[in-house]
Amino acid sequence: MMQFVGFDNVLRLFNDPFFLKSLKNTFIFLVVQVPVMILLSLILSSCLNAPNLKFRSLFRLAIFLPCVTSLVAYSILFKSMFSYEGIINSFLMWTHIVSEPIPWLSDPFWAKVTIIIAITWRWTGYNMIFFLSAMQNIDKSIYEAARMEGVSPTKQFFFITVPLLKPVILFTTVMSTIGTLQLFDEVVNITAGGPANETMTLSMYIYNLSFKFVPNFGYAATVSYVIVFFAAVLAIMQFKIAKDK
Amino acid sequence: MDKNKLNRALMYLFLSVFSLISLFPFYWMVVSSTNTATDINKGKFSFGDQLFANISRLSEQVDLGLIFWNTSKIAIISTLVTLLISSMAGYGFEVYKSKVRDRVYGALLLTMMIPFAALMIPLFTLMAKAQLLDTHAAVMLPTIASVFIVFYFRQCTKAFPHELIDAARVDGVKDWKIYLFVYIPVMKTTYAAAFIIVFMTSWNAFLWPLIVLQSAELKTINLVLSSLSSAYFPDFGIIMVGTVIATLPTLAVFFAMQKQFVAGMTGSVK
Numbered sequence: 001m002m003q004f005v006g007f008d009n010v011l012r013l014f015n016d017p018f019f020l021k022s023l024k025n026t027f028i029f030l031v032v033q034v035p036v037m038i039l040l041s042l043i044l045s046s047c048l049n050a051p052n053l054k055f056r057s058l059f060r061l062a063i064f065l066p067c068v069t070s071l072v073a074y075s076i077l078f079k080s081m082f083s084y085e086g087i088i089n090s091f092l093m094w095t096h097i098v099s100e101p102i103p104w105l106s107d108p109f110w111a112k113v114t115i116i117i118a119i120t121w122r123w124t125g126y127n128m129i130f131f132l133s134a135m136q137n138i139d140k141s142i143y144e145a146a147r148m149e150g151v152s153p154t155k156q157f158f159f160i161t162v163p164l165l166k167p168v169i170l171f172t173t174v175m176s177t178i179g180t181l182q183l184f185d186e187v188v189n190i191t192a193g194g195p196a197n198e199t200m201t202l203s204m205y206i207y208n209l210s211f212k213f214v215p216n217f218g219y220a221a222t223v224s225y226v227i228v229f230f231a232a233v234l235a236i237m238q239f240k241i242a243k244d245k
Numbered sequence: 246m247d248k249n250k251l252n253r254a255l256m257y258l259f260l261s262v263f264s265l266i267s268l269f270p271f272y273w274m275v276v277s278s279t280n281t282a283t284d285i286n287k288g289k290f291s292f293g294d295q296l297f298a299n300i301s302r303l304s305e306q307v308d309l310g311l312i313f314w315n316t317s318k319i320a321i322i323s324t325l326v327t328l329l330i331s332s333m334a335g336y337g338f339e340v341y342k343s344k345v346r347d348r349v350y351g352a353l354l355l356t357m358m359i360p361f362a363a364l365m366i367p368l369f370t371l372m373a374k375a376q377l378l379d380t381h382a383a384v385m386l387p388t389i390a391s392v393f394i395v396f397y398f399r400q401c402t403k404a405f406p407h408e409l410i411d412a413a414r415v416d417g418v419k420d421w422k423i424y425l426f427v428y429i430p431v432m433k434t435t436y437a438a439a440f441i442i443v444f445m446t447s448w449n450a451f452l453w454p455l456i457v458l459q460s461a462e463l464k465t466i467n468l469v470l471s472s473l474s475s476a477y478f479p480d481f482g483i484i485m486v487g488t489v490i491a492t493l494p495t496l497a498v499f500f501a502m503q504k505q506f507v508a509g510m511t512g513s514v515k
Contacts, residue, residue, distance in 0.1 A: 044263060047256050054257075062264035064507070065271065068499045070449035072467040073488040076474045077270045080277065080481045083286055087273065090288035125267065129507055153252060182360050185451045189471050203362045203452075210366055211456060217366050224363040231360055 009222035019223060021197055022205040025112070029183060029201070033116045034176045038169065041124045045131035046161050051140075060132070064125040071122070075189035078118040079105070082190075108198035111191050115199055118186055123179075127172045134168040135161070170242045177238070178231050202227050274492070278485040285481040295482055303483035307469055308462070313490065315381070316465040319454075320447040323385040327443045328436060331391050335398025336428060340410060350399075357392050361452070369456055383457040384465075388447060394439050401435040437505040441498060448495055466491045 013019050047053075048060055066074065081087050082104035089101040104114045138161070146156050162169070184203040187193055193200040193208075202223060209220035277285045280293040303309065338350055368387050369378075377383040405428065413423045429436070451467045458464055470487045473479060499506050 044260070047260055050256065059260045059264050063267050065499075066267055068492070068495050069270075070451075070467060070491055070495065072449070072451050072471050073274075073491045074270065076470060076484055076488055077274055079474060080285055080485070081270065081273060085287050086285075087288035087290055121266070121270070178358075178360060182362050184362075188451075189474060192475060206362055206365070207452070207456075210369070217370065221363075221366050224360075224366065227360050227362045231358065235358070 009219050022200040022202050026201045030180045037120045037124050041127040045128045049135045066122050067126045071185035075186045079190045082114050106195050111199050130168050130172050134165050138164050174235050177234050181227050278489050282480045282482045299482040299486045303486050312466050323388050323447045324443045326389045327391050331394035332398045334395045338399045339402040353392050379459045384454050438508045441506050
């Protein structure tokens with residue numbers, strides 16, 4: 001029967017090494033992946049928005065296509081590509097970028113890198129579409145004037161494009177943050193949380209607590225509120241930062 | 246050689262490299278479905294002759310037809326029901342005026358901010374109490390009242406010519422008939438975009454079906470793929486055939502309705 005345990009579950013969080021590790025991992029994914037992806041999709045969309053670009057729709061199609069795959073299917077693809085003797089290591093050895101294969105899936109550091117590469121592959125094109133449609137609304141004459149004044153394309157990007165796209169950047173950042181906080185399908189299917197729980201995320205830990213270990217719904221629910229808490233705090237923070245600038 | 250030309254060349258290079266990176270896993274998936282597991286693990290990236298062998302070994306291990314049917318059934322039923330219910334709600338919120346309307350709507354929108362991770366345990370216990378665990382109904386029920394789709398329809402209904410409703414009412418047409426025969430035909434493109442959002446979400450669902458489905462004969466393609474690839478020595482030859490099967494329907498939907506697809510995936514509201 002249900003029983004009120006007060007703050008026991010909350011106190012347990014602070015002494016739970018698995019929780020602390022999955023919290024840390026989730027934050028590493030968040031802090032590295034979201035900015036990299038947002039910046040990459042911003043650069044891609046401003047390239048695609050350049051005047052007189054050839055093969056524009058072809059590039060756009062290619063970069064958007066990863067969004068069509070299911071999370072499970074693409075995770076499995078990445079798992080097979082990043083295996084020790086797999087295609088990625090073969091390529092890196094063949095081009096002499098590395099002299100020894102990288103232990104993508106079995107090393108704590110590289111396993112995180114693999115997950116980050118995978119998520120970035122899947123979602124960059126998705127975010128790019130938001131930026132592209134927002135860029136259509138920017139008055140072309142602003143860039144025309146900047147060019148006349150001799151402003152370099154890099155400066156145009158940082159001082160015209162980025163400020164004008166601020167609301168969309170905010171929106172995509174908040175959405176990506178909430179998405180990454182709930183990261184589950186990729187880690188389950190690429191690394192299964194391994195090696196030694198080094199890619200275990202909060203969502204995966206909640207799943208394990210409820211359905212893999214001896215079910216403990218009460219404590220699992222407490223962990224899930226940690227996600228709610230951070231989603232709310234980070235969203236508010238991002239809105240505040242966007243307002244100040 | 247002026248700087249402008251160099252910049253342009255770099256831009257084309259960047260776009261080409263990125264497009265290749267985006268496309269390569271698709272190529273890898275198709276090529277690998279024709280190779281043996283050993284070749285895949287060694288990174289062979291040319292076509293082999295193992296496609297039929299892989300297909301027949303996959304169908305020995307799992308009932309492909311049944312799994313495909315389970316996944317399609319869930320995706321199609323939940324898409325149709327979601328479109329009906331959520332579009333009605335979106336229509337209602339925009340067309341019928343009341344004092345509490347905006348407050349209810351605000352509360353509804355706020356629920357979008359709650360991550361699924363926080364909902365899955367209460368939902369699971371709810372399904373257990375309703376004795377729906379291990380049924381397809383349990384997979385579909387939590388998805389059919391989609392706040393996002395309600396929001397999407399309400400936004401799009403703002404552009405719907407309300408005079409049509411008034412004119413029909415003057416003619417004595419009943420409200421449900423206005424919705425069915427005036428609203429739905431006019432909003433065709435909105436329905437198409439919403440169809441894609443819901444269909445993709447349902448076809449790609451993993452965590453929730455994983456929680457509620459236990460019987461092998463009820464499982465969807467993502468669950469089967471995930472358990473095949475988590476084996477100690479995964480047979481990637483047959484798994485790649487599976488990923489092709491899992492990806493083809495969504496690719497087909499994408500190429501058939503590209504414009505609505507992009508509009509739907511990004512929920513863009515004109």
